[in-house]
Amino acid sequence: MIMRRKSRYILVRSTRPLDIEVRDREYQFLKEVERFMGIGAYCASHPKIANKAGSNMFIVKVNRGSECSFALATSFIKRIADMDIGFQTVKTSGSISQLKRLAAKS
Amino acid sequence: MQYCDYIRDVNAADSKLAKLLGFQKMLTSLDGISIVASPQTIGTHENKVILEGNCAYIMKHVNDRRVVGIIIDDFEADKNLIEHARHKEKALIINAGKLTNSSDSYRARNIIRARELVKNALHYKIKISIASTARTANEVLSAGQLIEVAQMLGASQVQGKKMLTILGDLL
DSSP: OOOOOOEEEEEEEESSOOOTTSHHHHHHHHHHHHHHHOHHHHHHHOOEEEEEOSSSEEEEEEETTOHHHHHHHHHHOOEETTEEOOEEEEEEESOHHHHHHHHHHO | OOOEEEBSOGGGOOHHHHHHTTOSEEEOGGGTEEEEETTOOOTTOOSEEEEEEOHHHHHHHTTSTTEEEEEEGGGOOOHHHHHHHHHHTOEEEEEHHHHHHOOHHHHHHHHHHHHHHHHHHHHTTOOEEEEOOBSSGGGOOOHHHHHHHHHHTTOOHHHHHHHHHHHHHHO
């Protein structure tokens, strides 16, 4: 029997429009997250872009318990490829729908 | 809990953005608190002032009644300054923006020094706060991120949350 993996969804806001759906951008963002989290914490967290929620917001799925280290890692990311950019974690939730509603409201 | 942050860039502060990031208010120099950095003097400032500089600069100006907080450059504080700050009831503000924006070579050094500073401040029971002091929109951090940075520097979660409320009390 395979045990269900428990996860959390984090709404992340970028300071400029970032086309996170483009595979290259997603890879660069996750590469920076890995750089600041460390390989061990990154593998334990297993972050993945779950959904795009606006021009400068997206939802990241992480394993439960690692949302704090993910938030800390994103605060250190200031550059992706050639772009100066900053990231802020807006809210953490157990479901995507609540975060989508929050993103639509803002 | 009413969390506040201090932003240097007046254009980046926005009440809607503040609410989205978990703050009651993003303070700027327009709200009656301004940062006076070394080697400037306080002069005829009417507002409340946060001093920013090295220990020698801060010791020279900290007795002014307009000073409500201090930001120590390079996070190096000596025992005299900490005791003086405790005696005069000035808040020690940790510059989270400097920690997160440092280049690779200085980041580890700044974090280690900031950890030492926070440890001493908590031990001597000084009012300690944390702020992003963002110069641009890219340097703004959310309330959750500031609490995580405070925990990285050695504060507990309760202490980290309290650190975000101190800035609002300075007004």
